Each structure stands twice: as C-alpha cells, then as structure tokens.
Amino acid sequence: MHQFYFERLEVWQKGRILIRKVYTLSKKFPDDEKFGMTSQIRRACVSINCNIAEGSSRHSGKDQARFTEIAYGSLMEVLNLLLIASDLNYIEEKEVDQLRPMVEEISNKLNALRNTQLKR
Numbered sequence: 751m752h753q754f755y756f757e758r759l760e761v762w763q764k765g766r767i768l769i770r771k772v773y774t775l776s777k778k779f780p781d782d783e784k785f786g787m788t789s790q791i792r793r794a795c796v797s798i799n800c801n802i803a804e805g806s807s808r809h810s811g812k813d814q815a816r817f818t819e820i821a822y823g824s825l826m827e828v829l830n831l832l833l834i835a836s837d838l839n840y841i842e843e844k845e846v847d848q849l850r851p852m853v854e855e856i857s858n859k860l861n862a863l864r865n866t867q868l869k870r
Contacts, residue, residue, distance in 0.1 A: 754803075754806070755806045756802055756803040756805075756806040759802060759806070759863070760859060761802060761856060761859035761860055761863055762799055762802045762803065764852065764855060764856050764859065765795075765798045765799040765802065765856060766799065767852070768795060768798070768828070768849070768852055768853070768856060769795050769796060769798075769799065771849060771852070772791060772792065772795040772828060772832075772849075773792060773795075775832075775841055775845060775849075776788045776791050776792060776835075778840060778841055779835065779840045779841075780840065783840070787831060787834070787835065787840070790827075790831060791827075791828060791831040791832070791835070794824045794827040794828045794831065795824070795828050797820075797821070797824040797827075798821045798824045798825050798828070798856070799821075801817045801818070801820045801821035801824065802817070802818065802821050802860075802863075804817050805817025805818055805820075805821070805867075810870070811867040811868055811869065811870025812867075812868065814867040814870070815864045815867040815868050818860055818863050818864040818867060819864060821860055822857065822860045822861070822864070825853060825856055825857060825860065828853070829850075829853050832845075832846045832849060833846060
C-alpha cells in the first residue's frame with residue numbers, strides 16, 4: 751500500500767502516539783470540561799499532525815515550514831493545557847512529567863523539520 755510522505759516522517763508517527771496518550775489522559779477530566787478543556791486539548795493535539803500532513807502537500811519549503819510552525823504552536827498549546835490540567839488537579843503532575851520527554855522529542859523534531867524545509 752502506498753504511503754504518503756508525511757506518514758513516513760518520524761515526527762508525525764510520534765505525534766500519533768501523543769494523540770493516543772492525550773486522549774486517554776483527558777478522559778480523566780471532569781464531565782463539565784467535556785466541551786471545554788477536554789475538547790481543546792484533543793483538538794490541539796490532533797492539529798499537530800494535521801498541520802504536518804497539510805504542510806507536506808505544499809510545494810515551497812517556506813510554505814511547508816509555516817505549517818510546521820503552526821504544528822509547533824499546537825504542541826506548546828497541548829503542553830500548556832496539560833500543565834493547567836495538573837494545576838486544577840484533573841491529572842497528576844507525574845502524568846505531565848511522563849509526557850514531557852515526548853513533547854520535547856516532538857518539539858526537537860519539528861524544529862529540525864522546519865530547518866530542513868527552509869533550506870529548500
């Protein structure tokens with residue numbers, strides 16, 4: 751079966767893992783956050799991979815890099831929301847700490863991808 755370029759990117763693959771983890775973790779949020787923080791953190795997390803995929807369809811490196819920047823912004827939004835969820839006792843601080851290395855890894859890979867795209 752044919753794989754598109756973005757599917758072969760390790761950063762996109764890592765993003766899929768993060769999505770699953772965030773969805774699982776956000777199930778712990780209170781029911782009254784269903785249309786608030788739960789929805790927002792899930793959409794932000796999915797946005798990371800959506801922007802990587804959409805950017806891969808652009809022809810210029812500059813256009814691709816713009817979508818990678820947006821993906822990075824969504825990643826930072828996810829981390830921020832995880833920290834807030836911990837502050838509000840929706841999740842434990844150690845659960846955020848367990849996701850931090852993955853967030854850092856994806857962050858580094860997004861920066862490397864952006865640098866590569868800007869050289870095109």
